[in-house]
Amino acid sequence: MNPPLSSNPPSGEVLLELDRVGISFGGLRAVDDLSFQVRRGEIVGLIGPNGAGKTTVFNMITGVYRPTDGQIRWHGQEITGLAPHLIAKAGVRRTFQTIRLFADMTVLENVIAGQHLLMQQSWWQGLLRTPAQRREEHALVERAMEVLHQLDLADVAQEIATSLPYGAQRRVEMARTLVARPELIILDEPAAGLNEQESAGLNDTIRAIRDAGITVILVEHDMSVVMNVTDNIVVINFGKKIAEGKPADIRTNPLVIEAYLGQDDDEDDPLMNAIHEEQAQS
Protein backbone atom coordinates (compact mmCIF):
# COMPACT_ATOMS: atom_id res chain seq x y z
CA MET A 1 0.00 0.00 0.00
CA ASN A 2 1.26 3.46 -0.85
CA PRO A 3 1.37 5.97 1.90
CA PRO A 4 -0.32 9.22 0.98
CA LEU A 5 2.26 11.49 -0.66
CA SER A 6 0.39 14.70 -0.12
CA SER A 7 -2.83 15.87 1.43
CA ASN A 8 -4.42 15.86 -2.01
CA PRO A 9 -7.30 13.44 -1.78
CA PRO A 10 -7.10 10.88 -4.59
CA SER A 11 -3.56 9.79 -3.81
CA GLY A 12 -4.57 8.05 -0.58
CA GLU A 13 -4.49 4.32 0.04
CA VAL A 14 -7.66 2.31 -0.40
CA LEU A 15 -9.57 2.52 2.86
CA LEU A 16 -12.84 0.83 2.02
CA GLU A 17 -13.55 -1.53 -0.81
CA LEU A 18 -16.84 -3.03 -1.90
CA ASP A 19 -16.26 -6.09 -4.07
CA ARG A 20 -19.27 -7.35 -6.04
CA VAL A 21 -21.57 -6.78 -3.10
CA GLY A 22 -25.20 -7.79 -3.38
CA ILE A 23 -28.20 -8.25 -1.11
CA SER A 24 -31.66 -9.69 -1.61
CA PHE A 25 -34.70 -9.18 0.54
CA GLY A 26 -36.95 -12.10 -0.26
CA GLY A 27 -37.25 -11.98 -4.02
CA LEU A 28 -36.15 -8.37 -4.30
CA ARG A 29 -32.60 -7.73 -5.42
CA ALA A 30 -31.95 -4.45 -3.62
CA VAL A 31 -28.26 -4.17 -4.47
CA ASP A 32 -26.48 -6.21 -7.12
CA ASP A 33 -22.85 -6.69 -8.05
CA LEU A 34 -21.75 -3.35 -6.64
CA SER A 35 -18.04 -2.57 -6.51
CA PHE A 36 -16.29 0.65 -5.66
CA GLN A 37 -13.35 1.91 -3.63
CA VAL A 38 -12.94 4.74 -1.23
CA ARG A 39 -9.46 6.19 -0.74
CA ARG A 40 -8.19 7.87 2.35
CA GLY A 41 -8.93 11.58 2.37
CA GLU A 42 -11.59 11.46 -0.34
CA ILE A 43 -15.13 12.70 -0.26
CA VAL A 44 -17.19 10.18 -2.20
CA GLY A 45 -20.78 10.80 -3.22
CA LEU A 46 -23.21 7.94 -3.66
CA ILE A 47 -26.20 9.06 -5.71
CA GLY A 48 -29.08 7.57 -7.59
CA PRO A 49 -32.82 7.96 -8.08
CA ASN A 50 -35.15 7.29 -5.18
CA GLY A 51 -35.18 3.63 -4.21
CA ALA A 52 -31.92 2.91 -5.98
CA GLY A 53 -30.50 1.21 -2.90
CA LYS A 54 -28.20 3.91 -1.52
CA THR A 55 -29.18 3.60 2.12
CA THR A 56 -29.07 -0.19 1.75
CA VAL A 57 -25.43 0.13 0.72
CA PHE A 58 -24.73 2.19 3.83
CA ASN A 59 -26.52 -0.33 5.98
CA MET A 60 -24.33 -3.09 4.57
CA ILE A 61 -21.11 -1.15 5.13
CA THR A 62 -22.05 -0.35 8.72
CA GLY A 63 -23.17 -3.89 9.53
CA VAL A 64 -26.87 -3.18 9.90
CA TYR A 65 -27.56 -5.56 6.99
CA ARG A 66 -25.45 -8.55 6.05
CA PRO A 67 -24.75 -8.75 2.31
CA THR A 68 -25.88 -11.96 0.63
CA ASP A 69 -22.99 -11.80 -1.87
CA GLY A 70 -19.60 -10.23 -2.21
CA GLN A 71 -17.09 -8.81 0.20
CA ILE A 72 -16.57 -5.54 2.01
CA ARG A 73 -12.97 -4.84 2.94
CA TRP A 74 -11.63 -2.26 5.35
CA HIS A 75 -7.89 -1.63 5.20
CA GLY A 76 -7.78 -4.76 3.06
CA GLN A 77 -9.39 -6.94 5.72
CA GLU A 78 -12.78 -8.47 5.25
CA ILE A 79 -15.48 -6.97 7.44
CA THR A 80 -18.51 -8.34 5.59
CA GLY A 81 -21.41 -8.92 7.95
CA LEU A 82 -19.65 -7.88 11.16
CA ALA A 83 -21.94 -6.54 13.88
CA PRO A 84 -22.47 -2.76 13.79
CA HIS A 85 -20.61 -2.16 17.04
CA LEU A 86 -17.55 -3.93 15.64
CA ILE A 87 -17.65 -1.86 12.46
CA ALA A 88 -17.81 1.22 14.69
CA LYS A 89 -14.83 -0.09 16.60
CA ALA A 90 -12.91 -0.43 13.35
CA GLY A 91 -13.30 3.32 12.82
CA VAL A 92 -16.43 3.75 10.69
CA ARG A 93 -19.18 6.08 11.92
CA ARG A 94 -22.44 7.14 10.33
CA THR A 95 -25.35 9.50 10.52
CA PHE A 96 -28.89 8.58 9.58
CA GLN A 97 -31.26 9.84 6.92
CA THR A 98 -33.92 10.18 9.59
CA ILE A 99 -31.99 11.79 12.42
CA ARG A 100 -31.49 9.37 15.29
CA LEU A 101 -30.55 11.39 18.32
CA PHE A 102 -31.22 10.13 21.83
CA ALA A 103 -34.48 11.79 22.77
CA ASP A 104 -34.77 13.36 26.23
CA MET A 105 -31.01 13.73 26.45
CA THR A 106 -29.02 16.91 26.08
CA VAL A 107 -26.85 17.79 23.13
CA LEU A 108 -23.84 17.26 25.38
CA GLU A 109 -24.97 13.80 26.48
CA ASN A 110 -25.62 12.86 22.87
CA VAL A 111 -22.11 13.87 21.89
CA ILE A 112 -20.60 12.11 24.89
CA ALA A 113 -22.28 8.95 23.57
CA GLY A 114 -20.01 9.19 20.55
CA GLN A 115 -17.02 8.65 22.85
CA HIS A 116 -18.31 5.29 24.05
CA LEU A 117 -15.34 3.36 22.69
CA LEU A 118 -12.79 5.79 24.12
CA MET A 119 -14.16 5.19 27.60
CA GLN A 120 -11.77 3.63 30.12
CA GLN A 121 -13.97 3.44 33.21
CA SER A 122 -15.20 0.05 34.31
CA TRP A 123 -18.70 -0.49 35.65
CA TRP A 124 -17.72 -0.58 39.31
CA GLN A 125 -15.73 2.63 39.01
CA GLY A 126 -18.86 4.29 37.73
CA LEU A 127 -21.00 2.91 40.55
CA LEU A 128 -18.50 3.91 43.22
CA ARG A 129 -17.62 7.19 41.51
CA THR A 130 -13.90 6.79 41.97
CA PRO A 131 -11.57 9.76 41.40
CA ALA A 132 -10.32 8.25 38.13
CA GLN A 133 -13.88 7.95 36.89
CA ARG A 134 -14.63 11.57 37.78
CA ARG A 135 -11.54 12.74 35.95
CA GLU A 136 -12.61 10.79 32.90
CA GLU A 137 -16.11 12.24 33.03
CA HIS A 138 -14.61 15.72 33.04
CA ALA A 139 -12.41 14.86 30.09
CA LEU A 140 -15.41 13.48 28.19
CA VAL A 141 -17.32 16.71 28.71
CA GLU A 142 -14.32 18.79 27.65
CA ARG A 143 -13.71 16.80 24.50
CA ALA A 144 -17.41 16.92 23.61
CA MET A 145 -17.51 20.67 24.16
CA GLU A 146 -14.50 21.07 21.87
CA VAL A 147 -16.35 19.39 19.02
CA LEU A 148 -19.53 21.32 19.82
CA HIS A 149 -17.53 24.55 19.52
CA GLN A 150 -16.24 23.47 16.13
CA LEU A 151 -19.74 22.82 14.89
CA ASP A 152 -21.10 25.99 16.41
CA LEU A 153 -23.28 24.12 18.92
CA ALA A 154 -21.62 25.09 22.18
CA ASP A 155 -24.44 27.47 23.14
CA VAL A 156 -27.03 24.72 22.99
CA ALA A 157 -24.98 22.05 24.77
CA GLN A 158 -27.48 21.85 27.63
CA GLU A 159 -30.59 21.86 25.43
CA ILE A 160 -32.56 18.68 24.81
CA ALA A 161 -31.16 17.56 21.46
CA THR A 162 -34.47 16.74 19.80
CA SER A 163 -35.88 20.17 20.67
CA LEU A 164 -33.42 21.93 18.34
CA PRO A 165 -34.17 23.01 14.76
CA TYR A 166 -33.58 20.39 12.13
CA GLY A 167 -30.31 21.80 10.86
CA ALA A 168 -28.83 21.91 14.35
CA GLN A 169 -29.97 18.34 15.01
CA ARG A 170 -28.07 17.23 11.91
CA ARG A 171 -24.96 18.95 13.24
CA VAL A 172 -25.41 17.28 16.64
CA GLU A 173 -25.53 13.93 14.91
CA MET A 174 -22.37 14.84 13.04
CA ALA A 175 -20.69 15.99 16.26
CA ARG A 176 -21.60 12.64 17.81
CA THR A 177 -19.77 10.79 15.03
CA LEU A 178 -16.80 13.18 14.85
CA VAL A 179 -16.06 13.14 18.55
CA ALA A 180 -14.89 9.53 18.19
CA ARG A 181 -12.16 10.60 15.70
CA PRO A 182 -13.26 8.02 13.13
CA GLU A 183 -11.32 7.24 9.96
CA LEU A 184 -14.42 7.20 7.80
CA ILE A 185 -17.73 8.87 8.27
CA ILE A 186 -20.82 8.03 6.29
CA LEU A 187 -23.39 10.77 5.93
CA ASP A 188 -26.86 9.66 4.87
CA GLU A 189 -28.55 12.64 3.23
CA PRO A 190 -27.07 15.29 5.50
CA ALA A 191 -28.83 18.08 3.59
CA ALA A 192 -32.31 16.57 3.86
CA GLY A 193 -34.64 19.05 5.52
CA LEU A 194 -32.11 21.87 5.57
CA ASN A 195 -32.84 25.32 4.18
CA GLU A 196 -30.56 26.87 1.56
CA GLN A 197 -28.42 28.70 4.05
CA GLU A 198 -28.00 25.62 6.18
CA SER A 199 -27.05 23.43 3.24
CA ALA A 200 -24.46 25.98 2.13
CA GLY A 201 -23.00 25.75 5.62
CA LEU A 202 -23.05 21.98 5.28
CA ASN A 203 -20.59 22.17 2.37
CA ASP A 204 -18.10 23.91 4.62
CA THR A 205 -18.70 21.42 7.40
CA ILE A 206 -18.06 18.45 5.11
CA ARG A 207 -14.87 19.99 3.79
CA ALA A 208 -13.76 20.74 7.33
CA ILE A 209 -14.31 17.10 8.21
CA ARG A 210 -12.13 16.02 5.30
CA ASP A 211 -9.48 18.57 6.19
CA ALA A 212 -9.39 17.08 9.67
CA GLY A 213 -8.20 13.88 8.01
CA ILE A 214 -11.49 12.00 7.98
CA THR A 215 -12.67 10.29 4.82
CA VAL A 216 -16.32 10.93 3.90
CA ILE A 217 -18.97 9.03 1.98
CA LEU A 218 -22.27 10.75 1.50
CA VAL A 219 -25.62 9.92 0.03
CA GLU A 220 -27.26 13.11 -1.01
CA HIS A 221 -30.08 14.43 -3.15
CA ASP A 222 -29.01 18.04 -2.90
CA MET A 223 -26.88 18.39 -6.02
CA SER A 224 -25.40 21.68 -4.90
CA VAL A 225 -23.82 19.70 -2.09
CA VAL A 226 -22.85 16.65 -4.15
CA MET A 227 -21.39 18.56 -7.10
CA ASN A 228 -19.52 21.03 -4.92
CA VAL A 229 -17.85 18.90 -2.32
CA THR A 230 -17.26 15.42 -3.71
CA ASP A 231 -14.06 14.20 -5.33
CA ASN A 232 -15.65 11.14 -6.79
CA ILE A 233 -19.23 10.07 -7.43
CA VAL A 234 -20.74 6.59 -7.67
CA VAL A 235 -24.15 6.46 -9.34
CA ILE A 236 -26.44 3.51 -8.74
CA ASN A 237 -29.84 2.66 -10.15
CA PHE A 238 -31.94 -0.39 -9.32
CA GLY A 239 -29.14 -1.53 -7.05
CA LYS A 240 -26.49 -1.58 -9.77
CA LYS A 241 -23.65 0.81 -10.42
CA ILE A 242 -24.25 2.67 -13.65
CA ALA A 243 -21.45 5.23 -13.50
CA GLU A 244 -18.48 6.40 -11.48
CA GLY A 245 -16.25 9.42 -11.90
CA LYS A 246 -15.59 13.08 -11.23
CA PRO A 247 -18.59 15.33 -10.67
CA ALA A 248 -18.10 17.04 -14.04
CA ASP A 249 -18.13 13.71 -15.90
CA ILE A 250 -21.13 12.43 -14.03
CA ARG A 251 -23.18 15.46 -14.99
CA THR A 252 -22.77 14.69 -18.69
CA ASN A 253 -22.85 10.91 -18.52
CA PRO A 254 -25.69 9.70 -20.78
CA LEU A 255 -26.46 6.66 -18.62
CA VAL A 256 -26.89 8.88 -15.59
CA ILE A 257 -29.11 11.27 -17.48
CA GLU A 258 -31.21 8.38 -18.70
CA ALA A 259 -31.55 6.94 -15.22
CA TYR A 260 -32.79 10.22 -13.90
CA LEU A 261 -34.94 10.94 -16.97
CA GLY A 262 -36.53 7.53 -16.51
CA GLN A 263 -38.49 8.93 -13.63
CA ASP A 264 -40.06 11.97 -15.23
CA ASP A 265 -42.80 12.00 -12.68
CA ASP A 266 -40.34 13.15 -10.05
CA GLU A 267 -40.18 16.73 -11.20
CA ASP A 268 -38.45 17.91 -8.09
CA ASP A 269 -35.48 15.66 -8.57
CA PRO A 270 -32.54 18.03 -8.22
CA LEU A 271 -30.12 16.12 -10.39
CA MET A 272 -32.60 16.11 -13.23
CA ASN A 273 -33.08 19.82 -12.83
CA ALA A 274 -29.32 20.27 -12.84
CA ILE A 275 -29.08 18.17 -15.98
CA HIS A 276 -31.79 20.18 -17.68
CA GLU A 277 -29.96 23.37 -16.83
CA GLU A 278 -26.76 21.88 -18.18
CA GLN A 279 -28.44 20.96 -21.45
CA ALA A 280 -30.07 24.34 -21.77
CA GLN A 281 -26.71 26.00 -21.41
CA SER A 282 -24.90 23.86 -23.99
Added chain:
Amino acid sequence: MNHANQTAQPTPATVAPPAGAGTRLLRIVGPLLWVAGLAIPSVMSPAWITIGGIFAIYSIVALSQDIVLGRAGMYDMGHAVFFGIGAYTSAILSLSFNWPILWTIPVAIVLAAALGAILSAPIVKLRGDYLLVVTIGFNAIFVLAMKNNVFGLTGGADGLFGVSGPTLFGHMFGTQSDLFYLNWVVMAIVLWLMRNLDRSSLGRTFRYIKHDELAATTLGVNARNYKVAAFALSAGIAGLAGTLFAMQLSAVSPGSFQFTDSVVLFAIVLVGGQASVPGVLLGTAMMFVVPQIFTEFAQYRYLVFGIAMILVMILRPQGIWPARKGAL
Protein backbone atom coordinates in the same frame (compact mmCIF):
# COMPACT_ATOMS: atom_id res chain seq x y z
CA MET B 1 -39.55 20.85 59.29
CA ASN B 2 -40.58 24.35 58.29
CA HIS B 3 -37.14 25.75 59.06
CA ALA B 4 -35.90 23.69 56.15
CA ASN B 5 -36.63 26.42 53.61
CA GLN B 6 -34.10 28.67 55.32
CA THR B 7 -31.34 26.30 54.33
CA ALA B 8 -32.59 26.00 50.78
CA GLN B 9 -30.09 28.57 49.53
CA PRO B 10 -28.18 26.33 47.12
CA THR B 11 -24.44 26.39 46.76
CA PRO B 12 -23.15 26.94 43.22
CA ALA B 13 -23.07 23.76 41.19
CA THR B 14 -19.62 22.29 40.90
CA VAL B 15 -20.24 20.59 37.57
CA ALA B 16 -20.79 22.35 34.27
CA PRO B 17 -24.45 21.56 33.58
CA PRO B 18 -26.77 23.91 35.43
CA ALA B 19 -29.34 21.88 37.32
CA GLY B 20 -32.93 23.06 37.49
CA ALA B 21 -34.16 24.72 40.65
CA GLY B 22 -36.24 21.65 41.47
CA THR B 23 -33.23 19.41 41.22
CA ARG B 24 -31.11 21.63 43.44
CA LEU B 25 -33.89 21.67 45.99
CA LEU B 26 -34.13 17.90 45.79
CA ARG B 27 -30.41 17.53 46.48
CA ILE B 28 -31.01 19.21 49.81
CA VAL B 29 -34.49 17.97 50.63
CA GLY B 30 -33.73 14.35 49.69
CA PRO B 31 -31.02 13.80 52.32
CA LEU B 32 -33.06 15.84 54.84
CA LEU B 33 -36.02 13.53 54.34
CA TRP B 34 -33.76 10.54 54.86
CA VAL B 35 -32.40 12.02 58.09
CA ALA B 36 -35.92 12.86 59.23
CA GLY B 37 -36.84 9.25 58.51
CA LEU B 38 -34.23 8.12 61.04
CA ALA B 39 -36.51 9.56 63.72
CA ILE B 40 -39.34 7.18 62.85
CA PRO B 41 -38.41 4.46 65.41
CA SER B 42 -38.25 6.98 68.26
CA VAL B 43 -41.41 8.93 67.52
CA MET B 44 -43.82 6.56 65.83
CA SER B 45 -45.81 3.48 66.72
CA PRO B 46 -44.40 -0.04 66.21
CA ALA B 47 -46.70 -0.56 63.25
CA TRP B 48 -45.17 2.44 61.50
CA ILE B 49 -41.64 1.27 62.26
CA THR B 50 -42.42 -1.95 60.42
CA ILE B 51 -44.02 -0.06 57.55
CA GLY B 52 -40.96 2.17 57.30
CA GLY B 53 -38.63 -0.83 57.22
CA ILE B 54 -40.67 -2.58 54.56
CA PHE B 55 -40.86 0.64 52.56
CA ALA B 56 -37.04 0.79 52.54
CA ILE B 57 -36.78 -2.81 51.34
CA TYR B 58 -39.35 -2.43 48.57
CA SER B 59 -37.77 0.87 47.54
CA ILE B 60 -34.53 -0.99 46.91
CA VAL B 61 -36.31 -3.66 44.85
CA ALA B 62 -38.27 -1.05 42.90
CA LEU B 63 -35.10 0.94 42.18
CA SER B 64 -33.47 -2.24 40.93
CA GLN B 65 -36.48 -2.93 38.73
CA ASP B 66 -36.08 0.60 37.40
CA ILE B 67 -32.54 -0.19 36.19
CA VAL B 68 -33.84 -2.83 33.80
CA LEU B 69 -37.21 -1.29 32.98
CA GLY B 70 -36.85 2.47 33.33
CA ARG B 71 -33.24 2.92 32.32
CA ALA B 72 -32.38 0.06 29.96
CA GLY B 73 -35.97 -0.15 28.66
CA MET B 74 -36.54 -3.90 28.97
CA TYR B 75 -39.93 -5.22 30.04
CA ASP B 76 -38.95 -7.43 32.95
CA MET B 77 -42.17 -8.72 34.49
CA GLY B 78 -40.46 -11.37 36.62
CA HIS B 79 -38.33 -9.24 38.86
CA ALA B 80 -39.63 -10.87 42.05
CA VAL B 81 -37.51 -13.90 41.08
CA PHE B 82 -34.26 -12.05 41.83
CA PHE B 83 -35.70 -10.61 45.05
CA GLY B 84 -36.73 -14.14 45.99
CA ILE B 85 -33.35 -15.68 45.12
CA GLY B 86 -31.67 -13.26 47.50
CA ALA B 87 -34.18 -13.99 50.27
CA TYR B 88 -33.98 -17.77 49.85
CA THR B 89 -30.18 -17.76 49.57
CA SER B 90 -29.81 -15.93 52.87
CA ALA B 91 -32.52 -17.97 54.60
CA ILE B 92 -31.08 -21.30 53.48
CA LEU B 93 -27.47 -20.42 54.29
CA SER B 94 -28.37 -19.09 57.70
CA LEU B 95 -30.89 -21.79 58.67
CA SER B 96 -29.49 -24.92 57.07
CA PHE B 97 -25.79 -24.08 57.13
CA ASN B 98 -25.66 -21.80 60.16
CA TRP B 99 -23.94 -18.95 58.35
CA PRO B 100 -24.02 -15.59 60.09
CA ILE B 101 -26.66 -13.66 58.15
CA LEU B 102 -24.30 -10.83 57.19
CA TRP B 103 -22.02 -13.29 55.44
CA THR B 104 -24.91 -14.41 53.30
CA ILE B 105 -25.33 -10.94 51.81
CA PRO B 106 -22.50 -11.14 49.25
CA VAL B 107 -23.61 -14.64 48.26
CA ALA B 108 -27.20 -13.45 47.83
CA ILE B 109 -26.06 -10.54 45.66
CA VAL B 110 -23.70 -12.61 43.52
CA LEU B 111 -26.13 -15.53 43.06
CA ALA B 112 -28.98 -13.21 42.09
CA ALA B 113 -26.73 -11.27 39.71
CA ALA B 114 -25.43 -14.47 38.14
CA LEU B 115 -28.96 -15.75 37.70
CA GLY B 116 -29.94 -12.40 36.18
CA ALA B 117 -27.10 -12.71 33.67
CA ILE B 118 -27.76 -16.37 32.86
CA LEU B 119 -31.52 -15.97 32.43
CA SER B 120 -31.28 -12.76 30.43
CA ALA B 121 -28.43 -13.70 28.09
CA PRO B 122 -30.57 -15.81 25.73
CA ILE B 123 -33.56 -13.47 25.78
CA VAL B 124 -32.32 -9.89 25.61
CA LYS B 125 -32.59 -9.95 21.84
CA LEU B 126 -36.33 -10.46 22.10
CA ARG B 127 -38.59 -7.51 21.43
CA GLY B 128 -40.20 -5.90 24.46
CA ASP B 129 -43.49 -7.76 24.59
CA TYR B 130 -41.89 -11.15 23.95
CA LEU B 131 -39.31 -10.53 26.65
CA LEU B 132 -42.12 -9.69 29.02
CA VAL B 133 -43.84 -13.01 28.44
CA VAL B 134 -40.60 -14.94 28.93
CA THR B 135 -39.91 -13.20 32.25
CA ILE B 136 -43.42 -14.07 33.43
CA GLY B 137 -42.50 -17.66 32.63
CA PHE B 138 -39.36 -17.39 34.77
CA ASN B 139 -41.45 -16.14 37.66
CA ALA B 140 -43.94 -19.00 37.35
CA ILE B 141 -41.15 -21.58 37.30
CA PHE B 142 -39.42 -19.99 40.29
CA VAL B 143 -42.56 -20.06 42.44
CA LEU B 144 -43.28 -23.64 41.40
CA ALA B 145 -39.72 -24.73 42.23
CA MET B 146 -39.84 -23.13 45.67
CA LYS B 147 -43.24 -24.67 46.41
CA ASN B 148 -41.96 -28.09 45.46
CA ASN B 149 -39.10 -27.87 47.89
CA VAL B 150 -36.23 -28.24 45.42
CA PHE B 151 -33.15 -29.98 46.86
CA GLY B 152 -35.14 -30.26 50.07
CA LEU B 153 -33.93 -26.81 51.05
CA THR B 154 -36.70 -24.35 50.28
CA GLY B 155 -39.32 -25.61 52.70
CA GLY B 156 -42.09 -26.08 50.17
CA ALA B 157 -45.24 -23.99 50.12
CA ASP B 158 -44.83 -22.87 53.73
CA GLY B 159 -41.31 -21.64 53.17
CA LEU B 160 -38.63 -21.21 55.82
CA PHE B 161 -38.96 -19.76 59.30
CA GLY B 162 -36.68 -18.35 61.96
CA VAL B 163 -34.26 -16.15 60.04
CA SER B 164 -32.75 -13.84 62.63
CA GLY B 165 -31.16 -10.44 62.31
CA PRO B 166 -27.43 -9.91 62.25
CA THR B 167 -25.10 -9.44 65.17
CA LEU B 168 -22.84 -6.44 64.72
CA PHE B 169 -20.25 -5.34 67.28
CA GLY B 170 -21.87 -7.62 69.81
CA HIS B 171 -25.27 -6.05 69.25
CA MET B 172 -28.04 -8.34 68.07
CA PHE B 173 -30.32 -6.65 65.54
CA GLY B 174 -33.49 -8.27 66.76
CA THR B 175 -36.13 -5.57 67.19
CA GLN B 176 -38.12 -3.92 64.44
CA SER B 177 -36.33 -0.65 65.25
CA ASP B 178 -32.93 -2.25 64.76
CA LEU B 179 -33.98 -3.70 61.44
CA PHE B 180 -35.50 -0.37 60.44
CA TYR B 181 -32.14 1.37 60.89
CA LEU B 182 -30.37 -1.38 58.97
CA ASN B 183 -32.82 -1.20 56.06
CA TRP B 184 -32.73 2.58 56.06
CA VAL B 185 -28.91 2.61 55.83
CA VAL B 186 -28.84 0.03 53.04
CA MET B 187 -31.45 2.08 51.18
CA ALA B 188 -29.16 5.11 51.45
CA ILE B 189 -26.30 3.09 49.98
CA VAL B 190 -28.48 1.98 47.07
CA LEU B 191 -29.69 5.54 46.50
CA TRP B 192 -26.05 6.63 46.37
CA LEU B 193 -25.32 3.90 43.81
CA MET B 194 -28.28 5.01 41.69
CA ARG B 195 -27.04 8.61 41.73
CA ASN B 196 -23.60 7.44 40.63
CA LEU B 197 -25.13 5.24 37.96
CA ASP B 198 -26.78 8.31 36.43
CA ARG B 199 -23.40 9.99 36.16
CA SER B 200 -21.49 7.06 34.76
CA SER B 201 -20.86 5.60 31.37
CA LEU B 202 -22.76 2.48 32.40
CA GLY B 203 -25.95 4.35 33.28
CA ARG B 204 -25.78 6.53 30.19
CA THR B 205 -25.25 3.53 27.95
CA PHE B 206 -28.38 1.87 29.37
CA ARG B 207 -30.34 4.96 28.37
CA TYR B 208 -28.77 5.11 24.91
CA ILE B 209 -29.93 1.55 24.33
CA LYS B 210 -33.41 2.33 25.59
CA HIS B 211 -33.81 5.40 23.39
CA ASP B 212 -32.29 4.07 20.18
CA GLU B 213 -30.54 0.75 20.12
CA LEU B 214 -29.48 1.01 16.48
CA ALA B 215 -27.92 4.43 16.95
CA ALA B 216 -26.14 3.17 20.07
CA THR B 217 -24.66 0.16 18.27
CA THR B 218 -23.34 2.33 15.44
CA LEU B 219 -21.48 4.28 18.14
CA GLY B 220 -19.80 1.06 19.23
CA VAL B 221 -22.14 -0.09 22.01
CA ASN B 222 -22.37 -3.85 22.34
CA ALA B 223 -26.08 -3.75 23.15
CA ARG B 224 -26.38 -7.38 24.14
CA ASN B 225 -23.62 -7.18 26.74
CA TYR B 226 -25.05 -4.02 28.24
CA LYS B 227 -28.54 -5.47 28.42
CA VAL B 228 -27.22 -8.52 30.23
CA ALA B 229 -25.23 -6.19 32.51
CA ALA B 230 -28.41 -4.25 33.28
CA PHE B 231 -30.15 -7.47 34.27
CA ALA B 232 -27.19 -8.62 36.38
CA LEU B 233 -26.81 -5.32 38.22
CA SER B 234 -30.52 -5.04 38.77
CA ALA B 235 -30.81 -8.64 39.97
CA GLY B 236 -27.85 -8.20 42.32
CA ILE B 237 -29.48 -5.22 44.02
CA ALA B 238 -32.78 -7.08 44.22
CA GLY B 239 -30.90 -9.97 45.82
CA LEU B 240 -29.53 -7.62 48.46
CA ALA B 241 -33.06 -6.48 49.22
CA GLY B 242 -34.03 -10.15 49.46
CA THR B 243 -31.64 -10.68 52.38
CA LEU B 244 -33.12 -7.68 54.18
CA PHE B 245 -36.59 -9.05 53.52
CA ALA B 246 -35.72 -12.44 55.00
CA MET B 247 -34.46 -10.73 58.16
CA GLN B 248 -37.39 -8.33 58.35
CA LEU B 249 -40.06 -11.04 58.20
CA SER B 250 -37.77 -13.69 59.72
CA ALA B 251 -39.47 -15.95 57.19
CA VAL B 252 -39.34 -16.60 53.47
CA SER B 253 -42.11 -18.21 51.45
CA PRO B 254 -43.10 -18.52 47.79
CA GLY B 255 -46.11 -16.29 48.39
CA SER B 256 -43.88 -13.20 48.63
CA PHE B 257 -42.36 -13.58 45.18
CA GLN B 258 -45.29 -14.31 42.93
CA PHE B 259 -46.19 -12.96 39.53
CA THR B 260 -48.43 -10.36 41.15
CA ASP B 261 -45.46 -9.04 43.13
CA SER B 262 -43.56 -8.61 39.89
CA VAL B 263 -46.53 -6.79 38.42
CA VAL B 264 -46.59 -4.41 41.38
CA LEU B 265 -42.87 -3.65 40.98
CA PHE B 266 -43.35 -3.07 37.27
CA ALA B 267 -46.28 -0.76 37.94
CA ILE B 268 -44.43 1.18 40.65
CA VAL B 269 -41.80 2.17 38.08
CA LEU B 270 -44.32 3.12 35.41
CA VAL B 271 -46.61 5.02 37.76
CA GLY B 272 -43.81 6.69 39.70
CA GLY B 273 -41.71 7.70 36.73
CA GLN B 274 -39.22 5.69 34.71
CA ALA B 275 -35.53 6.33 35.41
CA SER B 276 -36.58 8.75 38.16
CA VAL B 277 -35.40 7.98 41.69
CA PRO B 278 -37.94 10.29 43.40
CA GLY B 279 -40.63 8.88 41.12
CA VAL B 280 -39.85 5.29 42.03
CA LEU B 281 -39.75 6.17 45.75
CA LEU B 282 -43.12 7.92 45.44
CA GLY B 283 -44.55 4.92 43.63
CA THR B 284 -43.29 2.61 46.36
CA ALA B 285 -44.77 4.87 49.04
CA MET B 286 -48.12 4.86 47.26
CA MET B 287 -48.11 1.10 47.17
CA PHE B 288 -46.83 0.30 50.65
CA VAL B 289 -47.34 3.36 52.83
CA VAL B 290 -50.45 5.21 51.70
CA PRO B 291 -52.72 2.16 52.18
CA GLN B 292 -51.61 2.05 55.84
CA ILE B 293 -52.95 5.55 56.42
CA PHE B 294 -56.40 4.29 55.64
CA THR B 295 -56.09 1.11 57.62
CA GLU B 296 -59.68 0.13 57.04
CA PHE B 297 -58.87 0.07 53.34
CA ALA B 298 -55.61 -1.83 53.80
CA GLN B 299 -56.84 -4.96 52.12
CA TYR B 300 -57.93 -2.87 49.17
CA ARG B 301 -54.48 -1.53 48.44
CA TYR B 302 -54.59 -3.07 45.00
CA LEU B 303 -57.82 -1.16 44.43
CA VAL B 304 -56.21 2.12 45.51
CA PHE B 305 -53.13 1.42 43.48
CA GLY B 306 -55.17 0.07 40.57
CA ILE B 307 -57.17 3.26 40.31
CA ALA B 308 -54.01 5.31 40.65
CA MET B 309 -52.39 3.27 37.88
CA ILE B 310 -55.30 3.87 35.57
CA LEU B 311 -55.47 7.59 36.27
CA VAL B 312 -51.74 8.18 36.03
CA MET B 313 -51.31 6.24 32.81
CA ILE B 314 -54.15 8.17 31.19
CA LEU B 315 -53.46 11.62 32.57
CA ARG B 316 -49.70 11.52 33.05
CA PRO B 317 -48.19 8.71 31.00
CA GLN B 318 -44.63 9.75 31.87
CA GLY B 319 -45.33 8.99 35.55
CA ILE B 320 -46.08 11.07 38.64
CA TRP B 321 -42.52 12.36 38.94
CA PRO B 322 -40.86 11.91 35.58
CA ALA B 323 -37.09 11.80 35.25
CA ARG B 324 -35.47 15.14 34.69
CA LYS B 325 -34.62 15.43 31.04
CA GLY B 326 -30.93 15.55 30.37
CA ALA B 327 -29.79 14.33 33.77
CA LEU B 328 -26.02 14.28 33.56
